[in-house]
Amino acid sequence: MTIADNDTPVTAGFLVIGDEILSGRTKDKNIGFLADYLTALGIDLKEVRIVPDEKGEIVDAVNALRRSHTYVFTSGGIGPTHDDITADSIAAAFGVPIDVDPRARAILEGHYPPGELTPARLRMARIPEGADLIENPVSKAPGFRIGNVHVMAGVPMIMQAMMDAIAPTLKTGRKLISRSVDADLPESRLAERIGEIQETYPDTLIGSYPRATDGRFTTQIVIRSRDETLLAEATAAVEAAVADALGRQA
Known part of the structure; x- marks a missing residue:
């Protein structure tokens, strides 16, 4: 893990992909996890977008986020079914071709018994040209990284395992510390x-x-800063304000 210049914030955007999220059939569990995870690393999650399984929507969101933030993370839409179009959409956003990746195919061939790597399952080996693979220790089908965009599964257990694989490759900023x-x-x-x-x-x-x-x-007041001295001063000011308000109430 690389530590960035302390004066340069490291920011992230998160793109949640899936009709099932927007319809309410699936309750998202990844946003809160990622916010906590990135905060612990010293990366500021600045923006979250949720889009349907529509290529144009995904392309537009990815391109907007990758230009605005140090990193982009996505979840959802890299499975074996016809409506899993995230990989194709990411390829379109970067203007690169997509096909079955030999590295990803080898991983799936090693995972499934002979004869069980069906055409549908092989869809999970389709990776945009030039992308690196993201390890998936849970179900083996890899995610991928292209540019500053990290593409992961939507299943929380798998997404979280992929984040553990990604974390050592990320540059991080000075961590926020907090008082309440x-x-x-x-x-x-x-x-x-x-x-x-x-x-x-x-x-x-x-x-x-x-x-x-x-x-x-x-009321709970939470004070956050990357500077311990400033944090202590601001916290003392808040404590004094609370004490004064309580005194006036008495």
């Missing part, structure tokens, strides 16, 4: 002060998260 302050107050009582603190410390990210328990509203 719990306030026994509704969010509205703190919003103005928290906004002022955010303006004072623009190199921090301050989020306010209301909670309700038995009809009582409280």
Whole structure:
């Protein structure tokens, strides 16, 4: 894993592909996983898009994301069925041909018993020209990497295993660290002060998260920064704001 210049953020976009996600038949579990995974690596997930199994939609989204972010990750649509069109769409986005890749075919031939590598299963060996393979230790059918785009399966177990294979190849930035302050107050009582603190410390990210328990509203404020000194100062300012608000309430 390569560490990038600490002043240069490493960003990512995530493209979730599949009619089943948009229809609600399948509940996505990959977005939250990837957000946590990338944050732990020091990569900022900046954008998530969900598109149907339509070639034009996939091509447009891939091209937009790969131009905007250090990395793009996709999930879904690289299986054996007729509507698994992600690989063809990625090839179209990069303007390269696609065909059965000898490396991928060898992996599938080693996985399936003789005679069971059907034409449908062989579709999973179709890889855009110039792409590198991404290992799939779960079901063997590989994903692939072309340019800054990483193409993975949609099944969470497989996608997560593929991310473990990808991670050592990624450059990473300085990791965000965070602190939280719990306030026994509704969010509205703190919003103005928290906004002022955010303006004072623009190199921090301050989020306010209301909670309700038995009809009582409280707030958790989460402060994030890549600089420990700034984080400590902003956290102290938030704590002081909460204490002041509680004092005025008493």
